[in-house]
Amino acid sequence: MGLDDALLQSSAPATLRFYSWSPPGLSLGFFQEQAAFADVPGSHQIVRRSTGGGAIYHQEEITFSLSLDIRSDSPGIIDWYVGVHQAVRAALRLVDIAVEFPDKISPVTREDQRRGWCFDHPGPQDLISKTGGKILGSAQRRIQRPRPRLLHHASLIMRAPSATPDCGAVADYRPPEDVREDLVELLSHQLSNFLGLSPSSEGPDEAELKTAEKLAMKPHGDPDHLLRR
Amino acid sequence: MRPNDRKYLKSHEWSKTEGDTATVGISDFAVSHLSDLVFLDLPAVGSAVTAGEPFGEIESVKAVSDIYSPVSGEVVEVNDDLPDNLDTLNSDAFEAGWMIKVKLSGESGELMDAAAYEELLKAEAD
Numbered sequence: 001m002g003l004d005d006a007l008l009q010s011s012a013p014a015t016l017r018f019y020s021w022s023p024p025g026l027s028l029g030f031f032q033e034q035a036a037f038a039d040v041p042g043s044h045q046i047v048r049r050s051t052g053g054g055a056i057y058h059q060e061e062i063t064f065s066l067s068l069d070i071r072s073d074s075p076g077i078i079d080w081y082v083g084v085h086q087a088v089r090a091a092l093r094l095v096d097i098a099v100e101f102p103d104k105i106s107p108v109t110r111e112d113q114r115r116g117w118c119f120d121h122p123g124p125q126d127l128i129s130k131t132g133g134k135i136l137g138s139a140q141r142r143i144q145r146p147r148p149r150l151l152h153h154a155s156l157i158m159r160a161p162s163a164t165p166d167c168g169a170v171a172d173y174r175p176p177e178d179v180r181e182d183l184v185e186l187l188s189h190q191l192s193n194f195l196g197l198s199p200s201s202e203g204p205d206e207a208e209l210k211t212a213e214k215l216a217m218k219p220h221g222d223p224d225h226l227l228r229r
Numbered sequence: 230m231r232p233n234d235r236k237y238l239k240s241h242e243w244s245k246t247e248g249d250t251a252t253v254g255i256s257d258f259a260v261s262h263l264s265d266l267v268f269l270d271l272p273a274v275g276s277a278v279t280a281g282e283p284f285g286e287i288e289s290v291k292a293v294s295d296i297y298s299p300v301s302g303e304v305v306e307v308n309d310d311l312p313d314n315l316d317t318l319n320s321d322a323f324e325a326g327w328m329i330k331v332k333l334s335g336e337s338g339e340l341m342d343a344a345a346y347e348e349l350l351k352a353e354a355d
Binding site for chain 2: 029030031050051052053072076077078081108110113114123125138139140141142143144145150
């Protein structure tokens with residue numbers, strides 16, 4: 001989380017970062033109540049994201065973050081979600097996994113958002129697997145200073161975790177280990193197309209790593225930050 | 230035309246100064262741009278805010294955004310009802326939707342009047 005927040009503050013025009021979780025992680029949306037997830041079974045680390053939305057149990061998934069400048073011609077918030085999710089859908093189709101936007105959605109209450117799982121409440125821009133479960137979780141943070149930037153978090157579920165067994169997953173279609181590597185490459189390609197960028201493969205620079213270390217200590221390493229709600 | 234009795238930041242916050250106190254909020258443009266507001270965090274009375282730095286956070290259905298302070302000083306009053314009544318921001322962002330009152334010690338050098346803010350919104354729409 002520290003590195004993602006550092007990338008949000010970075011001077012790099014755009015960064016797409018893929019990562020995984022070991023041990024499993026439980027990430028809360030920025031405004032969520034920690035106490036609502038205190039008794040979730042399993043051996044996991046818990047963290048509060050700077051992005052919004054519902055909680056996610058990160059186990060077998062492809063996690064990515066996109067950090068980039070918001071330009072005057074950048075899509076609005078909803079169009080942004082549609083664009084990212086269309087790119088993910090296109091990548092999945094290339095490995096013969098057909099997911100769709102939902103036909104109908106159920107209303108979400110403020111309480112659901114404060115104490116609920118991300119995958120329990122598909123919205124109109126979400127991707128649904130053939131089992132009817134949401135397969136991709138997304139959330140954003142936007143800043144205006146020092147210049148307009150956004151951080152987009154996404155979790156593509158490879159195999160449904162025990163905490164949210166009803167979510168969709170790549171495993172509904174194919175063994176995740178058969179497609180994981182291809183999917184990372186295809187997602188990179190499709191997301192770059194959506195952004196109109198040509199990706200180059202490199203790690204974080206020194207300034208980003210330094211900022212990440214600082215942010216990993218505070219706020220992310222500070223128990224008060226996790227317990228703030 | 231937005232109210233011309235206050236000044237605006239390009240990140241869409243406003244401040245209205247009366248005596249040594251500034252009332253601070255976000256514009257109707259910000260509210261409509263964020264859409265479907267869900268949560269709002271405001272600072273406590275007695276805390277310090279700094280011009281150009283975040284003083285709060287707001288979550289719409291799809292994004293968390295920082296709210297930046299147009300002024301520096303001490304928070305002397307907070308609109309405590311607002312986080313539980315976010316519709317107020319949709320109906321009246323410039324009056325009932327105020328967020329904090331600040332005892333002024335300074336203000337951002339980037340503040341613009343209503344006419345300049347309207348120009349900024351036009352440019353963003355083009």
